[in-house]
Amino acid sequence: MAEEKKLFKVKIDNISVEVEPGTTILNAARRIGGDIVPPAMCYYSKLQGSGGKCRTCLVKVTKGSEADPRPMPKLVASCRTTVMDGMEVANITSPEVQEARKGVVEFLLLNHPLDCPVCDQAGECHLQDLSYEHGAETTRYEFKRRTFDRIDIGDKIQLHMTRCILCYRCVFTADQLTEKREHGVLGRGEVAEIGTYIHQSLDNNFIGNVIDVCPVGALTDKTFRFKNRVWFLKAVDAHRQCEDPKCCGKTVLWMRGDEVFRVTARKDKYGEVEDWICDTCRFDKKDVKDWVIEGPRNIDRHSVISQGHYVGVHKPKDTLVEVLDGRQPKLLLDIHTVSEVNRPDIDLSQIDGPAHSDDFNKK
Amino acid sequence: MFSEEKLNKVKEIIARYPAGKQKSALIPVLHLAQEEFGGWLSAETMDYVASLLQIKPIEVYEVATFYSMFNLKPVGKYVFEVCQTGPCMLRGSDNIIDYIKKKLDIGVGETTKDGLFTLKTVECLGACGYAPMMQLGKHFREHLTPEKVDAIIEECRVKAN
Amino acid sequence: MGRKLLFDKAHIEGIRYYDVYRANGGYGSAEKALKSMTPDQVLDEVKKSGLRGRGGAGFPTGMKWSFIAKPEGVPRYLVCNADESEPGTFKDRYLMEFIPHLLIEGLLISSYTLGCNSCYIYIRGEYAWIPDILEQAIAEAKKNGWLGKNIQGTGFDLEIYVQRGAGAYICGEETALIESLEGKRGNPRIKPPFPAVKGLWDCPTVVNNVETLAAVVPILRIGGEEYSKYGIGKSTGTKLISACGNINKPGVYEIEMNISVEEFIYSDEYCGGIANGKRLKACIPGGSSVPILPANLLLKTAKGEQRMMTYESLSDGGFATGSMLGSGGFIVLDEDQCVVKNTLTFARFYHHESCGQCSPCREGTGWMKRVLQNIENGKGKMSDIDLLWDIQRKIEGNTICPLGDAAAWPVAAAIRHFRDEFEWHVLHPEEATKRNYGLAHYADPLVIAAPAAV
Ligand SMILES: Cc1cc2nc3c(=O)[nH]c(=O)nc-3n(C[C@H](O)[C@H](O)[C@H](O)COP(=O)(O)O)c2cc1C
Ligand code: SF4
Ligand code: SF4
Ligand code: FES
Ligand code: FES
Numbered sequence: 019m020a021e022e023k024k025l026f027k028v029k030i031d032n033i034s035v036e037v038e039p040g041t042t043i044l045n046a047a048r049r050i051g052g053d054i055v056p057p058a059m060c061y062y063s064k065l066q067g068s069g070g071k072c073r074t075c076l077v078k079v080t081k082g083s084e085a086d087p088r089p090m091p092k093l094v095a096s097c098r099t100t101v102m103d104g105m106e107v108a109n110i111t112s113p114e115v116q117e118a119r120k121g122v123v124e125f126l127l128l129n130h131p132l133d134c135p136v137c138d139q140a141g142e143c144h145l146q147d148l149s150y151e152h153g154a155e156t157t158r159y160e161f162k163r164r165t166f167d168r169i170d171i172g173d174k175i176q177l178h179m180t181r182c183i184l185c186y187r188c189v190f191t192a193d194q195l196t197e198k199r200e201h202g203v204l205g206r207g208e209v210a211e212i213g214t215y216i217h218q219s220l221d222n223n224f225i226g227n228v229i230d231v232c233p234v235g236a237l238t239d240k241t242f243r244f245k246n247r248v249w250f251l252k253a254v255d256a257h258r259q260c261e262d263p264k265c266c267g268k269t270v271l272w273m274r275g276d277e278v279f280r281v282t283a284r285k286d287k288y289g290e291v292e293d294w295i296c297d298t299c300r301f302d303k304k305d306v307k308d309w310v311i312e313g314p315r316n317i318d319r320h321s322v323i324s325q326g327h328y329v330g331v332h333k334p335k336d337t338l339v340e341v342l343d344g345r346q347p348k349l350l351l352d353i354h355t356v357s358e359v360n361r362p363d364i365d366l367s368q369i370d371g372p373a374h375s376d377d378f379n380k381k
Numbered sequence: 382m383f384s385e386e387k388l389n390k391v392k393e394i395i396a397r398y399p400a401g402k403q404k405s406a407l408i409p410v411l412h413l414a415q416e417e418f419g420g421w422l423s424a425e426t427m428d429y430v431a432s433l434l435q436i437k438p439i440e441v442y443e444v445a446t447f448y449s450m451f452n453l454k455p456v457g458k459y460v461f462e463v464c465q466t467g468p469c470m471l472r473g474s475d476n477i478i479d480y481i482k483k484k485l486d487i488g489v490g491e492t493t494k495d496g497l498f499t500l501k502t503v504e505c506l507g508a509c510g511y512a513p514m515m516q517l518g519k520h521f522r523e524h525l526t527p528e529k530v531d532a533i534i535e536e537c538r539v540k541a542n
Numbered sequence: 543m544g545r546k547l548l549f550d551k552a553h554i555e556g557i558r559y560y561d562v563y564r565a566n567g568g569y570g571s572a573e574k575a576l577k578s579m580t581p582d583q584v585l586d587e588v589k590k591s592g593l594r595g596r597g598g599a600g601f602p603t604g605m606k607w608s609f610i611a612k613p614e615g616v617p618r619y620l621v622c623n624a625d626e627s628e629p630g631t632f633k634d635r636y637l638m639e640f641i642p643h644l645l646i647e648g649l650l651i652s653s654y655t656l657g658c659n660s661c662y663i664y665i666r667g668e669y670a671w672i673p674d675i676l677e678q679a680i681a682e683a684k685k686n687g688w689l690g691k692n693i694q695g696t697g698f699d700l701e702i703y704v705q706r707g708a709g710a711y712i713c714g715e716e717t718a719l720i721e722s723l724e725g726k727r728g729n730p731r732i733k734p735p736f737p738a739v740k741g742l743w744d745c746p747t748v749v750n751n752v753e754t755l756a757a758v759v760p761i762l763r764i765g766g767e768e769y770s771k772y773g774i775g776k777s778t779g780t781k782l783i784s785a786c787g788n789i790n791k792p793g794v795y796e797i798e799m800n801i802s803v804e805e806f807i808y809s810d811e812y813c814g815g816i817a818n819g820k821r822l823k824a825c826i827p828g829g830s831s832v833p834i835l836p837a838n839l840l841l842k843t844a845k846g847e848q849r850m851m852t853y854e855s856l857s858d859g860g861f862a863t864g865s866m867l868g869s870g871g872f873i874v875l876d877e878d879q880c881v882v883k884n885t886l887t888f889a890r891f892y893h894h895e896s897c898g899q900c901s902p903c904r905e906g907t908g909w910m911k912r913v914l915q916n917i918e919n920g921k922g923k924m925s926d927i928d929l930l931w932d933i934q935r936k937i938e939g940n941t942i943c944p945l946g947d948a949a950a951w952p953v954a955a956a957i958r959h960f961r962d963e964f965e966w967h968v969l970h971p972e973e974a975t976k977r978n979y980g981l982a983h984y985a986d987p988l989v990i991a992a993p994a995a996v
Contacts, residue, residue: 121936449709
């Protein structure tokens with residue numbers, strides 16, 4: 019046995035856990051698991067420097083440490099705050115945290131196009147999940163939502179800036195996984211956006227991973243897009259002997275019958291990839307013969323929709339409650355009454371690509 | 382491309398930072414480039430700056446689009462940047478902006494047809510006690526009145542000829 | 543006449559140049575520090591002086607300096623914050639333009655104390671002509687052996703560089719400033735780590751305001767003990783106040799922190815009263831971020847005491863009935879001014895300056911601006927006032943850096959103290975576009991202590 023390390027005792031929502039010094043509150047909570055894990059829209063454990071930006075993971079430190087028991091004056095980002103010995107944290111037991119989180123969700127949705135019915139990410143979107151759990155019933159924002167010119171970033175990846183929440187994950191990914199980052203955050207404040215400035219395509223064998231890290235439908239797979247809604251597809255674990263030494267070759271194939279519609283990395287229950295895959299595996303290996311199938315993938319996400327249900331569609335109650343760890347689901351909004359894009363007079367299947375709401379207005 | 386003299390200036394700027402930290406020179410070099418290449422930063426200019434500092438072009442775009450003093454589109458020869466924040470507003474900056482609009486027959490953000498003047502509104506420039514004010518090139522013009530604005534416009538016209 | 547420590551020689555012809563500055567006792571403090579004191583002794587004097595940061599937060603400078611990490615073989619940096627972009631604040635500009643050597647001397651002493659051999663002055667890009675003044679002063683100081691290698695034969699080396707920003711208020715926040723100095727977007731860093739441990743290029747760094755660093759010079763000249771006798775209580779020394787708005791004599795004043803707000807506004811030595819014979823309606827005493835106060839709460843505290851120009855007195859009453867000294871940007875509104883409009887320009891400012899990293903500030907500042915625009919343009923609803931209150935509350939305290947708070951406070955304070963003016967705008971949209979609400983009861987003597995915080 020290695021030398022015994024002193025562990026820190028932490029209490030989160032009155033549940034105790036012992037973790038190594040240097041662990042963040044968020045990761046300590048993940049060690050406990052379940053309901054008390056704060057939602058994280060920007061933090062990504064595999065990306066150095068990520069986190070701190072979206073503010074969905076705010077928690078209250080009610081006791082700083084054994085040595086200095088004073089509470090922290092402000093809510094802190096649990097993804098970037100490390101634990102101290104004896105620290106006590108309130109997440110779902112703090113009305114203040116719940117209130118603040120509701121505020122953050124409202125801010126995140128303020129300019130969001132709510133074009134879920136035509137978004138490829140629907141069913142896998144963390145913002146959708148978040149708004150189900152913490153969102154308000156309706157929007158209080160009475161102004162025109164922000165729009166961006168649509169920009170092209172190549173033939174493999176689709177960028178829909180209106181949906182971006184500026185989590186910076188894709189920027190860290192390009193920085194840390196590829197030789198030369200070609201996209202970044204342009205502009206500032208409310209009009210900051212992800213882009214390449216001069217139109218060019220992202221071209222690097224690992225850049226496709228930005229699709230997997232994007233928590234929303236801002237970066238999606240063009241080679242897949244709109245062919246099918248994810249919940250109509252069967253997910254199977256598969257692998258292949260990949261030539262690229264940095265690629266783990268372990269993927270999830272999204273299939274219907276014998277047809278491979280999409281290839282992604284394998285994600286854990288927090289929506290993070292287990293390991294990175296290369297673009298060859300992701301975009302070019304769409305033949306079932308390329309792969310060794312391991313078996314059906316257990317989608318262990320607490321997304322309501324990932325279970326194959328969608329707003330307005332009949333939801334079998336028991337599954338919902340089960341995936342929400344016993345809590346009753348709360349609808350953020352009825353997309354049919356709020357969305358400009360989901361109009362009964364428009365046949366969604368006739369629309370080419372995951373269009374922005376403007377495209378609908380043209381009709 | 383920078384002249385020999387400007388290239389020396391770039392070298393001098395880079396020398397202010399420890400070895401390997403030449404990216405720190407980015408903002409000063411962009412200022413230099415904007416002055417040198419027509420008052421704005423084209424994609425080509427930014428790529429050139431990236432190559433000078435041996436950084437990726439996207440690192441330059443990220444910075445150039447963040448700071449409000451960098452123009453990403455061509456502007457008039459004389460840019461009137463009138464402050465409109467609280468302290469200036471209290472001293473009548475709105476009237477000055479209206480006056481310039483009428484006088485030059487342009488809206489905020491527009492350039493006169495002869496390409497001489499651009500009108501911009503900006504946020505506090507640190508001259509609140511000398512309001513209303515505007516920035517014109519390197520300098521501040523303070524305690525503005527319609528008469529002063531007339532004189533400034535005249536001065537620019539003369540200089541341009 | 544109030545006692546002065548920074549501007550006592552500002553009126554001397556040619557003080558901008560080395561020879562005149564030196565002939566009037568300049569570099570005497572540096573000489574004393576470098577030749578006859580250890581860095582720890584200098585630090586002690588600064589601690590004794592009670593000097594507090596003049597950039598806005600008022601953190602004790604001596605304590606801040608003692609936090610700097612000193613790992614072996616790693617350089618340390620001093621960065622002078624000359625970004626000065628808070629609306630209402632234009633004091634550092636004056637100091638740099640008129641007595642640049644005072645700042646250079648302050649930087650020299652401070653660098654010696656902290657053990658820094660390189661120092662950067664980060665100045666806002668719009669002050670485009672000031673770097674020339676500073677660089678000339680630096681060259682003069684170098685020529686006379688006050689900068690460069692082996693300064694005055696003491697073996698201490700120091701280089702000072704001037705770096706221009708390019709238009710971003712957020713770069714006044716110390717970690718955004720450091721990012722900008724590294725050639726990046728001015729995104730504030732997530733703390734910890736703090737700059738004292740990992741700052742510029744990941745090295746221990748101290749960031750201080752121009753005025754703070756200049757104040758080190760008189761501290762060494764008269765001694766920390768003596769300096770602390772200026773002012774009242776924990777508000778020691780003198781403070782530069784940049785006064786603007788509807789007063790007779792806008793400008794930069796050095797005050798000893800022992801005068802009343804009333805004296806500052808009305809005496810001929812300072813603002814000279816309200817312009818055009820109007821009456822005082824409201825004031826933002828410490829730069830746009832601090833709470834606005836109606837005349838009655840400005841001149842007297844809720845307890846009925848005379849309000850003084852000190853950190854403590856200006857914040858007496860907390861957010862409910864007080865404000866802050868902040869950066870010393872003193873903005874005065876006369877009876878003809880509209881608080882809604884003024885609040886709107888501030889909201890627009892913060893919206894324009896948000897870096898956009900964190901969601902509450904990125905989205906919330908624009909939202910507040912738009913709601914305020916509606917109210918100002920006669921399109922507001924009663925519920926908008928509560929909505930504004932709720933938005934600011936959800937920004938405050940939940941962001942990465944204090945810009946979020948700075949955006950929230952002016953809106954909160956305006957609603958807290960001027961709610962009836964907002965309501966009037968909503969109820970009389972037509973009239974509100976033609977005339978302003980006026981003085982109303984805002985200058986009436988306070989009858990009872992104002993109700994507690996909402
Ligand atoms: C949004 C924001 C803007 C700031 N702007 C300035 C500034 O322009 N000048 C300044 O000296 N400090 C500014 N500060 C404060 C600095 O972060 C920092 O506290 C200060 O430079 C420390 O110096 P001091 O201790 O000498 O005051 C700002 C802070 C924030 C949050
Ligand atoms: S595109 Fe996606 S991953 Fe990139 S910043 Fe936006 S939301 Fe995050
Ligand atoms: S509070 Fe505003 S300025 Fe500060 S980091 Fe967040 S978005 Fe940027
Ligand atoms: S996950 Fe912690 S701030 Fe975004
Ligand atoms: S408000 Fe205009 S210069 Fe400060």
